[in-house]
Amino acid sequence: MPKRVDHAERRTEIAEALVRASGRLGLHAVGMRDVAAEAGVSLRLVQYYFESKEKLLLFGLRHVAERFGQRVAARVRAAGDDPGPRAVVEALLWAALPTDEESRVFHHLYTAYAVLAVTDETLAAQPYIKEPDTAEATVTKLLTRAATDGQLRPGADPQAEAISLLAMSAGLGTSVLVGQRSAESAAAVLSYHLDRIFLTPAGRARTQPAQKP
Amino acid sequence: MPKRVDHAERRTEIAEALVRASGRLGLHAVGMRDVAAEAGVSLRLVQYYFESKEKLLLFGLRHVAERFGQRVAARVRAAGDDPGPRAVVEALLWAALPTDEESRVFHHLYTAYAVLAVTDETLAAQPYIKEPDTAEATVTKLLTRAATDGQLRPGADPQAEAISLLAMSAGLGTSVLVGQRSAESAAAVLSYHLDRIFLTPAGRARTQPAQKP
């Protein structure tokens, strides 16, 4: 049973080529040949490692979601050893905003996938569309901890605030993506809101002061 | 110069066929032939009234945006003769949520257009992508009025709150669209937030009581 190349690695390389090509052309316009050219391989190879385009897209979605999860986790870790809940939430929300090329592409592809999922039940059945649920649980837990520590404004509902923050982040991210708003102003809006939720405005590490949107 | 049919009306009919077909198949999958079949006309007719597919899409985007603006305005008017700012804001946000088929299709198409606009500069140049600016100005004005009337919580920034509410509405709308959240829970989150902004929780007309998300 000869096996000369690492399939998983090849698939990852091709999936990243898909991500790059999609970021450039748009997911709707990217074809198997574009992916092959971007990856520097032949069309046949893309077919070989992914039997159909649909499977390539599915794998690509999973890959993007995974990479983004790692990105957010890394940013949260970089926030410090044991930062306050606010710093963690802030790091999480900041990482999700389309500030650089990587997060821009992520937002772009994720939104494109979401649009496809509305009419494609195979995509809608993928668990990665529901990944926001994970983020929601994480933020809810952080806010709950902050509440028991007395760092939240009285009357604030951790779960409702978590949902609100993430929905805001998604909405702001889209508006940044289409060039309607700058990433800085989006961050300022989020900062404003965190100030309204947390009692302790301190705790943000290496963050430019909030400016008016 | 014989002129037998109303061009504008025909174009509108075809554009609405585009909207219906796109809502069913997804904007990425709809073709000229689908639009023609949906409108009950021949392919040639679609070509005749819109020289190219791109122009059809552009017109369709404008049409959708216009129809949605009318919808929101109608809902706001239906809120009463002179309701408080909160009732108007609430009517506006409620109308924007994908609660029924019409608003679902609107959200779907608008998001699809936004995704296309990321890579298509012709679409990005369309002013309808920036229509949220109009909504932002409207809500900001309403909140400013509420603030001067003493109906806002102290320290609330009308513009920041307006941006937040609309971003939340967009983000929640997307999650409702992909089936991650129910429209009712999205509305509950918005209600929660309005309660945190306004001092007077009254003023909502014909609204089911807010329930936990």
Added chain:
DNA sequence: TCGTTCGTGATACGAACGTATCACGACTAT
């Protein structure tokens, strides 16, 4: 060593798409 399977390239195929062409009936202006 030798046969089998893996990895890869070149190329072909059928479908669908957007667009273009041709023809013809209908209606209005003169």
Added chain:
DNA sequence: ATAGTCGTGATACGTTCGTATCACGAACGA
């Protein structure tokens, strides 16, 4: 009345897409 243009249908064209086919070198197990 008649000429010219508008509205409409049928059909064809060229491209591009995803997928399939065929062939061949290379590497491992026996």
